[in-house]
Amino acid sequence: MAITIKDIAKRAGVSHSTVSRALRVNRLVSSETARRIHDIAQEMGYRPSAVARSLKTNRTQVLGVIVSSISDPFFGEILNGIEASAQAGGYSLFIAASQHDPIKERQIVQTMMEQRTEGVIICSSSFSPEHGRQLLSYGFPVVVVNHQGSESFNYSIYHDDIDGSSQITRHLISLGHKRIAYLGNSQSGRTTQDRLRGFLDAMAEAHLEVPENYVHHVEGGEPLLGAESVRYFARLTPRPTAIICFNDMLAIGVLKGCEQSGLRVPEDISVTGFDNITYSAFTTPSLTTFDQPKFSIGQEAAQLLLDLLQAEDGIIPDMPNVKVLKGKLLVRGSTGIPGEV
Amino acid sequence: MAITIKDIAKRAGVSHSTVSRALRVNRLVSSETARRIHDIAQEMGYRPSAVARSLKTNRTQVLGVIVSSISDPFFGEILNGIEASAQAGGYSLFIAASQHDPIKERQIVQTMMEQRTEGVIICSSSFSPEHGRQLLSYGFPVVVVNHQGSESFNYSIYHDDIDGSSQITRHLISLGHKRIAYLGNSQSGRTTQDRLRGFLDAMAEAHLEVPENYVHHVEGGEPLLGAESVRYFARLTPRPTAIICFNDMLAIGVLKGCEQSGLRVPEDISVTGFDNITYSAFTTPSLTTFDQPKFSIGQEAAQLLLDLLQAEDGIIPDMPNVKVLKGKLLVRGSTGIPGEV
DNA sequence: TTCATCAATGCACACGTGTGCATAAGGAGA
């Protein structure tokens, strides 16, 4: 059994109250007693029980993070940002992966409520609004990353996907592309819709047509699905001269699919990604993509949540409930001038 | 404020003890009272406080996981395995990333002790023995993944890196390679030593020389470091005909470096990875690597820890304290017959 | 009817920490 302040009190010949005060607010205890208590605590290897403290103070100093998959490198970098802010604020993280499974989601939400997590950050692109409402009804401050279902939540941080996707599209148009296709991930709900929107807007602005069958969705974001979808696009007539992919993972798969189908990138077809995950710089050819400020997004999300927790202690903050971050276009080797039509 | 069993008790007209019993061990309460209490709890949206329960029962139902980096895809898959086992056993995870930083490590260890995590799984390849001892001295059951410093811990799960590395080396030798180099990650301590050992053993067995400058270490596992190291290997005379990389991430960088240096893979030089992360199948050419059973490793580690926790309630288990898992060689496109010498 | 048995419930305390209030000691001012 771990040692407690009572053990220290006994050894120091004082009451446990004095120990508690000495280790927290040393204003109410004589400096020599405080020093003696500190020494004894150090010597006995005392570690305060966060459990007991949480029960008494009603604050756990823990933030919950719900993510769809831990092994997704995109979320990994966001998590790094979240952790940085949380740690700076003295908070720890309770991380759980929903794996796109509603049953798991339910368990996660319940666990977080039972653990008395002080607030929750949702990074899962496919988080059901129902469970979100359950969190809110329980009085949890919730911050949503990438504004999935942001209408049902109060606060969200997100990247301007519409703008990013437009920039990518305009880049392709400026190279001379006219027949551009879009490969989406149907599991990503709003995010893929926004990226599709940015693409369509830019195309409309340039008075270019997008045939219905140029927009194709697969269920998931694994590279394998990207590779398979090349067969679909290759069969279209006329064939598109460029494919805008929902994210880098799909794009990496598409590059492989093109290689297997004998399509040269970018001579025969241009390919773009989104997110700028580490590996996008190491594909062959290296991938033109849109650099989302992943670390900053995580950082800002955690900071916003911390501010909300502060605000609950009285002051209502005068802060915007939605924060939009901008990224920037990275032109690399996978896009080029389209071949002869 | 969240509702408690006292609120339910008041509403049901019974004592809080009865409510507590009704929701836990319904053996000591009449079935109709139990049903009524359950209904009221449901209606009021009651969620038991894990904090209070932990304080009373001295069990938090939480496992701590220390990882060097969350965004590393290798650890991501191990985490998935850990989570699967933990969830099956009714445990939640407390995850923290050390980022190879001793100060962070210290904070993490202290936080886990304060949170009264029931046990700890260490997945960080560069975890300092000092902090490990601190955990052990506090009575924490500790399971180590990939046997970093396993001599100071009692239990560990690891992959047979020596065997894997030997298999890769023999594969290259069987293709006709005689001049093989090794690229290590000095931050990975024992793991890189084992993989180097397997390589050297297989070379010795085939009576092949390994010049001293054929073994090169970089500080870290990012692809960029792999790309840069190609310059080093390209300058050697005679130049190696194959590079065995510590892991896939470095190998992916090496492939890029070769491309930039005009070296064709595998015609001019063969490259191998280790771990079989998702992207290794999507490089150009696809990467020959060794498939470590990452998910199983995580699963087994968590299960072992759960068994240890069970055992603490009396029975000392008759189980091996070290478990070795085997992986298998994946031959893909990045290895081939060496060009003319 | 009386007593033993058993099921159902309440009472009271415990877990480790924090804190309002009372108390004790000491010093300053009259």
Next chain:
DNA sequence: TCTCCTTATGCACACGTGTGCATTGATGAA
């Protein structure tokens, strides 16, 4: 010396849940 104020410390209760023990009421056996 007495009063007032400050400083240091202890007492006792609280947080939400779990549990040993006592209590109550009912049932069955003699």
